[in-house]
Amino acid sequence: MKKVVIIGGGLGGLAAAISLAAKGYNVQIVEKNNHIGGKLMPYKLGSHQFDFGPNTITMPQIFKRVFELAGEKSENYLTFQKLPIHTRNVLSNGQILDFTNDHTHMKKQLAQVDEYGDKHFHSFVDEITRLYTLSEKHFFYKTFQSWTDYVSPTLASALLRVRPFESLHHFFSRYFRKREVIETFARYATYIGSSPYKSPATFSMIAYLELVQGVYFIKGGNVRLAESYEQLAKKLGVEITLNTTVTKLNVDHKKVTSILLANGETISADEVIMNADLLKAYPELVEKQYRPHFSDVKRNRYEPSISAFVILAGLSIRNPQLLHHNVFFSKQYKEEFQEMFQEQKYSKNPTVYISNSSITDPEQSPEGDNLFILVNAPALGRNGEAEMNPHEYKEHIYSLLESKGLSIRKHLVQERVITPQDISTKFGAYRGTLYGLSSHKRKDAFLRPSNFSKDIRNLSFVGGSTHPGGGSPMVVISGLNVAEVLAKRL
Numbered sequence: 167m168k169k170v171v172i173i174g175g176g177l178g179g180l181a182a183a184i185s186l187a188a189k190g191y192n193v194q195i196v197e198k199n200n201h202i203g204g205k206l207m208p209y210k211l212g213s214h215q216f217d218f219g220p221n222t223i224t225m226p227q228i229f230k231r232v233f234e235l236a237g238e239k240s241e242n243y244l245t246f247q248k249l250p251i252h253t254r255n256v257l258s259n260g261q262i263l264d265f266t267n268d269h270t271h272m273k274k275q276l277a278q279v280d281e282y283g284d285k286h287f288h289s290f291v292d293e294i295t296r297l298y299t300l301s302e303k304h305f306f307y308k309t310f311q312s313w314t315d316y317v318s319p320t321l322a323s324a325l326l327r328v329r330p331f332e333s334l335h336h337f338f339s340r341y342f343r344k345r346e347v348i349e350t351f352a353r354y355a356t357y358i359g360s361s362p363y364k365s366p367a368t369f370s371m372i373a374y375l376e377l378v379q380g381v382y383f384i385k386g387g388n389v390r391l392a393e394s395y396e397q398l399a400k401k402l403g404v405e406i407t408l409n410t411t412v413t414k415l416n417v418d419h420k421k422v423t424s425i426l427l428a429n430g431e432t433i434s435a436d437e438v439i440m441n442a443d444l445l446k447a448y449p450e451l452v453e454k455q456y457r458p459h460f461s462d463v464k465r466n467r468y469e470p471s472i473s474a475f476v477i478l479a480g481l482s483i484r485n486p487q488l489l490h491h492n493v494f495f496s497k498q499y500k501e502e503f504q505e506m507f508q509e510q511k512y513s514k515n516p517t518v519y520i521s522n523s524s525i526t527d528p529e530q531s532p533e534g535d536n537l538f539i540l541v542n543a544p545a546l547g548r549n550g551e552a553e554m555n556p557h558e559y560k561e562h563i564y565s566l567l568e569s570k571g572l573s574i575r576k577h578l579v580q581e582r583v584i585t586p587q588d589i590s591t592k593f594g595a596y597r598g599t600l601y602g603l604s605s606h607k608r609k610d611a612f613l614r615p616s617n618f619s620k621d622i623r624n625l626s627f628v629g630g631s632t633h634p635g636g637g638s639p640m641v642v643i644s645g646l647n648v649a650e651v652l653a654k655r656l
């Protein structure tokens with residue numbers, strides 16, 4: 167039986183493993199950490215449980231497809247709960263705009279905060295639906311294996327129809343007039359680790375995912391997704407080797423001949439899938455002479471996506487003003503992106519995102535709120551982290567939240583801070599980024615590094631830094647796409 171080795175057990179690697187094992191291949195995942203799921207990582211502080219990484223779950227149909235491919239029902243493993251009113255946006259002027267896919271409720275609120283937005287809401291929804299439909303049809307399931315894929319006329323025509331030349335911020339300004347309201351939508355750019363002032367309007371399709379399809383939580387915690395995939399993978403015979411770092415890929419005649427592990431052992435495979443962040447792992451694991459199409463210089467040209475400064479805060483009370491997802495907007499929203507991308511600095515007045523999953527599932531933290539507090543952060547510089555004292559920055563964020571009426575310090579019973587440096591070390595994420603590269607340049611937004619090595623015949627890539635992009639549903643799609651191609655090739 168042909169053997170496939172997958173380096174890294176993130177969601178992309180797991181999806182590929184399940185799909186290939188279900189097709190009868192011998193699959194082994196080698197993961198450096200002691201948990202499966204990569205950035206989707208369980209975190210427990212006392213009786214407070216947190217999901218590190220993906221807190222916002224969209225496109226459940228993609229996650230379910232992995233079970234279906236293996237002839238299983240997702241309901242036998244996990245439950246997706248739709249959140250009726252999913253995100254509370256606290257605008258910089260203090261007004262509140264809750265996001266929901268109940269459009270009557272959206273319009274009612276918009277009538278109070280942005281009359282123009284209320285009038286144009288339906289045409290806005292039509293346009294984001296069109297953009298999503300086109301993207302799904304022409305981009306998500308393509309693997310761009312040869313130059314003919316890139317120059318296909320259908321693709322070119324689709325590309326021209328998804329507003330690639332307009333910025334996301336400009337797009338939202340067509341339908342909404344209040345600066346603060348436009349900013350609530352513009353924040354979707356951060357879901358692809360980018361600035362709304364620079365990334366293409368195509369990504370307004372993320373608004374479609376949330377406002378039309380809906381936002382979900384997985385009962386028992388989003389980490390249940392990785393746990394269920396692990397269970398299914400094992401059932402299909404996938405060998406999962408944890409606490410094992412891959413240190414080198416030996417290459418000969420344009421093929422990976424063996425995989426060297428940190429403990430000195432080597433394993434061999436017919437095909438190797440790299441789920442570890444390709445921007446970091448490919449140059450580290452494969453010697454330069456074997457990857458002329460992916461030189462260090464080429465890698466360094468990619469602009470990294472944003473990273474995150476995260477505080478996990480377990481409280482002794484439940485804050486009544488919070489929903490499951492909450493965003494407290496900065497008064498200097500545009501400056502925040504300028505600071506992150508142009509100056510590689512932490513914002514003094516950042517927008518703060520808080521997930522409080524115990525609102526939906528009190529079992530997550532029976533004593534009180536389990537706050538996952540995230541502030542966008544610049545990617546690590548090539549020579550280390552931007553200047554920031556984690557303790558001082560954390561205190562600054564608490565003060566900022568207190569000034570907006572959310573008291574944390576006096577109810578705090580558990581606390582942990584996770585910095586971009588931690589994200590880099592723990593997950594091997596390129597420069598501590600959440601999504602690999604940003605989507606500012608049109609080339610990087612639509613033509614991410616390919617899923618297949620141009621130099622090594624049996625090496626492919628899945629995960630956030632490759633096609634179709636970052637975010638948990640997209641990395642699962644990358645895993646399924648690559649598995650499909652390999653199954654034909656093998």
Ligand SMILES: Cc1cc2nc3c(=O)[nH]c(=O)nc-3n(C[C@H](O)[C@H](O)[C@H](O)COP(=O)(O)OP(=O)(O)OC[C@H]3O[C@@H](n4cnc5c(N)ncnc54)[C@H](O)[C@@H]3O)c2cc1C
Pocket residue numbers: 173174175176177178179196197198199203204205206218219220221222223224410411412413441442443447474476540589592593594600601628629630631636637638639641
């Ligand atoms: C703080 C944060 C918040 C996020 N929020 C959301 C959200 O709300 N919604 C959403 O959809 N997405 C979110 N994301 C993004 C999402 O987590 C990622 O896009 C997705 O989980 C990445 O999956 P992946 O398959 O690319 O692999 P990863 O999760 O990056 O996994 C790669 C794996 O490879 C392993 N590895 C690396 N090097 C080696 C090696 N040499 N040997 C062996 N193993 C190795 C790593 O340990 C890791 O387990 C967030 C991410 C973070 C960090």
